[in-house]
Amino acid sequence: MVENTALKIRLGKFFKRRESTRWNEKELKALKSVVPLEPEDVALMEKYYLARIPDDKDIRRKDLVTLLNNWNGEIDRANVHFASQKS
Numbered sequence: 001m002v003e004n005t006a007l008k009i010r011l012g013k014f015f016k017r018r019e020s021t022r023w024n025e026k027e028l029k030a031l032k033s034v035v036p037l038e039p040e041d042v043a044l045m046e047k048y049y050l051a052r053i054p055d056d057k058d059i060r061r062k063d064l065v066t067l068l069n070n071w072n073g074e075i076d077r078a079n080v081h082f083a084s085q086k087s
Helices: 004-014 025-034 039-049 064-069 071-086
Strands: none
Touching: 004 025, 004 039, 004 064, 025 064, 039 071, 064 071
16 A cells, blocks of 8 residues: 555645645545555556646546546556557
8 A cells, every 4th residue: 555645745745846745635635535545557658647648648637636536547648658658
């Protein structure tokens, strides 16, 4: 299980947040709904959300709450994205 403070910092980086930015209630509730997260899933999402993807092919979420509310679907999208890169 990934520790919440470190996890919040890692997830915040997907959206260029400062480490000191406080999470609002909706974000905390969404995080609570998906923890504990597997470290390999967090690493996959980190790789996916920090990757360079052309704008016309970029279907990543633009908001932290939306990402967390769709976490499992986003893992599937990340897996499909990286599988297509191998082809």
